[in-house]
Amino acid sequence: MDEQPDFVVEGARVALGPLRMDLVPTYQRWENDLEVANANGRVIPFTLEAERERIAGRNGKPEFCDFTVYHRADQAPIGVSSLFQIDHRNGSAQFGIDLGERRGQGLGTEATRLTLDWGFTVLGLHNMLAVAAWNERAIRVYTKVGFREVGRRRGMGLTMGRRYDGVFMDLLASEFLQAGGSVLAGRAPHGSPPSE
Numbered sequence: 001m002d003e004q005p006d007f008v009v010e011g012a013r014v015a016l017g018p019l020r021m022d023l024v025p026t027y028q029r030w031e032n033d034l035e036v037a038n039a040n041g042r043v044i045p046f047t048l049e050a051e052r053e054r055i056a057g058r059n060g061k062p063e064f065c066d067f068t069v070y071h072r073a074d075q076a077p078i079g080v081s082s083l084f085q086i087d088h089r090n091g092s093a094q095f096g097i098d099l100g101e102r103r104g105q106g107l108g109t110e111a112t113r114l115t116l117d118w119g120f121t122v123l124g125l126h127n128m129l130a131v132a133a134w135n136e137r138a139i140r141v142y143t144k145v146g147f148r149e150v151g152r153r154r155g156m157g158l159t160m161g162r163r164y165d166g167v168f169m170d171l172l173a174s175e176f177l178q179a180g181g182s183v184l185a186g187r188a189p190h191g192s193p194p195s196e
Ligand SMILES: CC(C)(COP(=O)(O)OP(=O)(O)OC[C@H]1O[C@@H](n2cnc3c(N)ncnc32)[C@H](O)[C@@H]1OP(=O)(O)O)[C@@H](O)C(=O)NCCC(=O)NCCS
Pocket: 035, 036, 039, 040, 079, 096, 097, 098, 099, 100, 102, 103, 104, 105, 106, 107, 108, 109, 110, 131, 132, 133, 135, 136, 137, 138, 140, 141
């Protein structure tokens, strides 16, 4: 890729940028990957048109904050991460991530941190929810960035003919920031001192 994609936040190995309509065929390929479909529950294969509509339908809506995830090594798009069901009044949202490729290299963990950082530091959210069912890898990643289990909903998810408990996990902004997970907190604008 010759031109740098429009990153909005960069970590050590991962960067985030907005969703891109030119990447719709790539998002469609990831969406239709069985591991991704089983993870996010959208198991009816997406046509290109349906995927374009899905992506365009989220644009500019205050309840969504979506990112394309890039591997900085070669600036390749590798997945999407998302804050959704954002409730700005109460400061709550749900987190989700799907890497279409390059899984198991630590990139998902870093992308999760960067996305949460945006939610807590830029959007000012207070409480983040993550929900997983059979997905031990996702649960491990969520635990690593500070989420903790707050409850289970029995038999909530059906995946490949087997039923699994939904594992509900949450994380507070204060816990995330205290753990030193933020790259954005140090980038407060220069100018007047902040009010107490
Ligand atoms: C889940 C996902 C975001 C994780 O990102 P990733 O880059 O693959 O994961 P990482 O390499 O950052 O970390 C994975 C961690 O899980 C661990 N892990 C892998 N498989 C595991 C398993 N079956 N059980 C428990 N832990 C597992 C790894 O050892 C690693 O932990 P460690 O760093 O302590 O060794 C990514 O794999 C993905 O998008 N998968 C498909 C879609 C999906 O599952 N989305 C989540 C929706 S709930």
